[in-house]
Amino acid sequence: DAGVIQSPRHEVTEMGQEVTLRCKPISGHNSLFWYRQTMMRGLELLIYFNNNVPIDDSGMPEDRFSAKMPNASFSTLKIQPSEPRDSAVYFCASSFLGPRSYEQYFGPGTRLTVT
């Protein structure tokens, strides 16, 4: 079975440019999570969706970040404009949330470098 798919795997861009990260969750999962990981701050939850609806975006650092989930099989995380401090690895994870079922499965991540 295919796991969570993310693209691109690596992105290098210049400050001020728009960056779009993409995620395809595991088929049948009803929840999707976007994380950011840095050495300094560890793994941080940015936003998560349940049944395509954003539930908690309190982790989104500022208005430059936005996320969408137009359907159950696709989500995007957009940064506009990008800044060097956005450099990190961005992970997407998906889960089937149900009674006593909260396991999240991570994609391979997108390593973003903003110069």
Place this chain on the structure above:
Amino acid sequence: QKEVEQNSGPLSVPEGAIASLNCTYSDRVSQSFFWYRQYSGKSPELIMSIYSNGDKEDGRFTAQLNKASQYVSLLIRDSQPSDSATYLCAVIGSSNTGKLIFGQGTTLQVKP
């Protein structure tokens, strides 16, 4: 106080020994607990989940949960060099919405 706390390590054990990784959490209402393994440059991989007090065993891995003490641990028996990684403890918050709260992770080094 951080919501989920782990000793960052590194924890160094010889090959074949038992590695013991510990995690404490602050929300007494938390019900679901997870251990993820993350190799350098890779994504977190779920290795254990535990929901009830006591022990849960899966191969060389045993998760232990003590809700009264707000403590969860991971034991790795017969440690192998391939177990060298960062181990992340994660807890479902009291909102029970599926939002995981991660600790900073413990780096394990298994020396041949």
